[in-house]
Amino acid sequence: MNAQRMYKEARPLFWPWCAVVLAGALPFFRPLHSITWVSEVGFFLGIPLLASVAFGDEFQHRTLSLLLSQPISRMEIWREKLSITAIAVFTAVLVFFSSWKMSGVHTGRENSGYLAAAAIVFVASAPFWTLFTRSIVGGVVLTFGVYTFIFVLGGQVLFWGRGYSKLGTSTFIATMSIVFLGYAGLMLWLGWRKLTRFQATGGVGGDDLLTAAPGVLPGALVGWLRCRPTGAVLNLFRKEFRLLRPVWLISLLAALDWACLTLFGLPYERGFSRNFETAVVIVGVVSTLMIAILAGTLSLGEERTSGTHLWHLTLPVSARRQWFIKLCMALLAGFTGAGLVPLLIAGRLLDPSHMLADVHLGRNLLVGAVILTFAAFWCACAVKGTVSAVLWVLPVMIALYFAVELGKWAGPGLTHLFFSRFDPFANVKFAEAVSRFGSNAFFKLIQAALFSNSVQAAFVPMIMILAPTLLYAVIQSYRLFRAQLQDRALSVVRSLLPLAMTAFLCSFLSLAFYTFVSQAAQDPKWTALFQIVEAIQKVQSGVGKLDAAHPLEVTVEDLAKASTVSKSTRRLLGNSHITLALDESPHHGPFGCGENPQPHGLSPLGYSWYSAIIPLADGSRFVVAFDPVTHSVISVGICGGQLPPFPGRVPG
Amino acid sequence: MKSPTPVIQIENLSYAYGRAEAVHDLSLTVEPGRCYGLFGRNGAGKTTTIKCLLNLLRPQSGQVRVFGLDPAKHEVEVKRLLSYVPDQVAFYPWMSVRETLDYLASFRAHWNRQTEQELLVRFQLDPAQRTGNLSKGQQTQVALIAAVCPETDLLVLDEPTSGLDPIVRREFIEAVIGAYQQGVPGKHTILVSTHLISEFEGLIDEFTLIDHGRSVLTLDADQARERYQKIRARFAQSPPEINLEAALRVRRDGRELELIANGSGPELMERLREHNPEALTTESLTLEEIFVATLKA
DSSP states (O other), X not given: OOHHHHHHHHHHHHHHHHHHXXXXXXXGSGGGGGGTHHHHHHHXXXXXXXXXXXXXXXXXXXOHHHHHTSSSOHHHHHXXXXXXXXXHHHHHHHHHHHHHHHHTXXXXXXXXXXXXXXXXXXXXXXXXXHHHHTSHHHHHHHHHHHHHHHHHHHHHHHHHHHOTTTOOHHHHHHHHHHHHHHHHHHHHHHHHHHHHTOOOOOXXXXXXXXXXXXXXXXXXXXXXXXXXXXXXXXXXXXXXXXXXXXXXXXXXXXXXXHHHHHHHOOGGGGTOOHHHHHXXXXXXXXXXXXXXXXXXXXXXXXXXXXXHHHHHHXXXXXXXXXXXXXXXXXXXXXXXIIIIHHHHHHHHHSOXXXXXXXXXXXXXXXXXXXXXXXXXXXXXXXXXXXXXXXXXXXXXXXXXXXXXXXXXXHHHHHHHHHHHHOOGGGSHHHHHHHHGGGGSHHHHHHHHXXXXXXXXXXXXXXXXXXXXXXXXXXXXXXXXXXXXXXXXHHHHHHHHHHHHHHHHHHHHHHHHHHHHHHHHHSOHHHHHHHHHHHHHHHHOOOGGGOOSSSOEEXXXXXXXXXXXXXXXXXXXXXXXXXXXXXXXXXXXXXXSSSSOOSBOTTSOTTOOEEEEEEEOTTSOEEEEEXXXXXXXXXXXXXXXXXXXXXXXXXXX | OOOOOOSEEEEEEEEEETTEEEEEEEEEEEOTTOEXXXXXXXXXXXXXXXXXXXXXXXXXXXXXXXXXXXXXXXXXXXHHTEEEEOSSOOOOTTSBHHHHHHHHHTTOSOOOHHHHHHHHHHTTOOTTSBGGGSOHHHHHHHHHHHHHTTOOSEEEXXXXXXXXXXXXXXXXXXXXXXXXXXHSTTTOEEEEEESOGGGGTTTOSEEEEEETTEEEEEEEHHXXXXXXXXXXXXXXXXXXXXXOTTEEEEEEETTEEEEEEESOHHHHHHHHHTTOOSEEEEEEOOHHHHHHXXXXX
16 A cells, blocks of 8 residues: 555545544533534434545545546555555444443443444445535535434334333344344445446536535426526525525435334334334434535535635625525524434434423424524535535534533622622612613523523523524634635634634623622621631631630631622621630530530531531521531521521522 | 726726635736736636636635626626626537527627628538537537627636637637737727736737736736847857846856846846847737746746
């Protein structure tokens, strides 16, 4: 093998490989555990993509004829491309397996064997499907589509033949793995045969089977989709509809897959393992994501690659109108193919107890499909070509996710810092005025986004909070749509930065606002208690200084030297002295008031702590028990008064 | 009498791709009814200039006006008044030639079906054939038909003859462009960007030579031919030492001396006559020769 040629083969694989490995490595990062599903999806989308790039890249740049005209045998070309693809795929698979093993996703020999068989199928079948369709997108779609079809149909045949109750999970996976390995061998041979017999028959206009294939649509539909000499706007819609033909086709295949499952009935309904159901759901989710991403990227990506985009901008139709029609059609395709169709079928298919059958599923699926399609559309506006746009979707989404999370962390943090430095709510009237925002719709929206019981319920409110980011992205996508792009990663990053900044500001300001209002609505007693506890923790360096017989007394001024004590806290405390005492005896009463003879649950007999008795100006007193080693609070109570509801929903 | 609004007016246009400057301080004016040539080597900045006219690029400095309108502010109005043939023609591969022309016609208020039919026959294009199966030259032919049929006031051609075979090239230049200009004399204007200047020799009224994004020369074609002359002198023996600094280029070949003169023709002729040449002839340069001589100088 020639090193120079191997390098040439490896180069187009490098960035896709990075994107796929990034998806695979997500479970390594603990804070990202909530999105480990991205990793699973990345496997089923990314591996077929990696396997298709070697030949697909030649079609994308129209260089296959040039390569085949070189004085090397086609066998040599086949060997080099397949070797580099295999290396890329198997190193990526290793990352996936390692991260999954670490995070407990898909553990077990059966699953690993099955997934390895899937990876082999992708590597073996992608060259044939790419050579057949003459495009990367076509290669990925058919590699995954046919795999899914065999999986669904083969699975059902097995269940039918052997009976649902007799077929165990391991038997099923072993049988399917053998079927897949047979299929992989066949496809490898067919791919090699396809390459040896390959003829460069396509014209300069492109030879991509998915976009240039002979029509298979019914005559009436073809007639309607045919462009007319009048009706420019309608013609633009017709053109978009036809550009998105692969998306309609995949949507149809996905719908057939789901319908096939519905027809046969789901295995779990017959008492079969839930593993299979999970696999089915993954297949469904992957096809749904594929549809949404392609709906957003395909039309503009293909136009940019072929050069028709630039030419369209010179026609006497405003660029804004062209952009709007393209966006509408992309969203429609994503909404229908990735949202509506799966939803209609999933309603019939899924177990009501399944997580996807949650009450919020429908709404989230539809909103999610539209959002993902738009994210893909943004990427198509920012880069040249469908494949580049598809590869950018994941990094862009992850960057925005981090920006939002950073805002969620910084918002409450900085607000609390502000409270510790200044005391804006010392003025009771101001505090009351601010606390009125607690009944505000925006406040409730943030509350729903942050404290809903499930991620499903929080999804739409979160999207609404990020609405300014979406609006900015829409405006930006129009600007990028009409711009002359430089095909560089840096230009995408430059476009992404302000968007990420907007996302950060949205979450930061929302959370800061929420914290501010929550703090205003919070009872001053809790604020005082938090401040006193913080001050005591700083004052009290250790239990060694305390003596059970001689308690330590501190004043408000002593506390104020150690930490911030607001005016309202001072008012609550008056001139009282706070007593810190070591307490080793069984503590009676829940908070040391002596009102309840039972020992406190958190304070087992013989456990030592030190307590702080904080008399308040109104005659009541706080009693706080601290751990003598860590100084963390063990218990808090109030004697001779009423403790206001705990403000447990203050972020930070 | 008030002079008509120029069809194209470019003033101090500059555009750079990152650090690479494509056009620098370029100014030119195209009057109605003229066939204006934008000549330059590959990468000289011709396509960038045209893209600024079409609002495909926003000028970084300077301004462009098409029919007195700013293409950025009056995008659709400007595009209604012009048709454009790009340097790289692309169509949707699934559309037939007929459908492609219908699709493009739908954007126009006017479309000459007769011209379309005549050109389809002249170029021997099958309307039922899919554009994906057309050769590069055939795709350019379809683009040319699509540009001529709306009969707009301005035709912008960016390397229009690349990929065309010699017969079609001649057909295109003589028949298509000629017919277009004669359709409404004095109204139809053409801006053609090319480095294959000889093909447009007889059509060009005025031209600008661009090199490295800068305007090198702007002249009326007839004036250029008058000004740029090739002088040949043959002497009985090897040519004598003569002061020929006024010549743009001097070439000695045995007893012969060949000069390219830029406005200094009569003066150089006089000097040569003083040395009694056996033969002394002069002829006008073609635009291509002017292009080569100027850029080499």
